[in-house]
Amino acid sequence: DQQVKQNSPSLSVQEGRISILNCDYTNSMFDYFLWYKKYPAEGPTFLISISSIKDKNEDGRFTVFLNKSAKHLSLHIVPSQPGDSAVYFCAASVEGAQKLVFGQGTRLTINP
């Protein structure tokens, strides 16, 4: 019973182009969504988040879009850089639940 799903295990993008990572969720109680980035042999690090009262949040090259009706969020990275090559995890939470529910990650590779 995976409440958060990232259906693309991997994505390859050319340097300078836009990377779009997708995430779907099933639990309509989720009210906060986050993206984490993970390099090999390191823990996930926080990248960007969005509250369910918004549909877009932007931070530099990173933008997260939330479509509540479709229970879908996406992370856009533009322009993509080689250092963006990592595994990206989508996560969701319910206020007060004190836990994050993660997707299985998408491995992004930026090609020079």
Added chain:
Amino acid sequence: DTAVSQTPKYLVTQMGNDKSIKCEQNLGHDTMYWYKQDSKKFLKIMFSYNNKELIINETVPNRFSPKSPDKAHLNLHINSLELGDSAVYFCASSQGTHGYTFGSGTRLTVV
């Protein structure tokens, strides 16, 4: 100065052994967690502690026993290790329900 540090980074042990993984955070966070990344790469919560009190226990076998001597430490002890326990275990901390900081993980291999 590492914010969330866990040791050891790698652990190889035989079935049936008992082992511990230690975690410490210097961020002053009130809540600490253990997550397990299984073979399918999902990160799943195991335990959550708030100010040394157990908040979440996600149907983890009772061979796993977390211990929080103070709010800066959350250790994980595993008894009678099984092959299926092989995974990467991540410790994390947060202030509130968002903004987790993760440790670098402990790769446990049971042979």
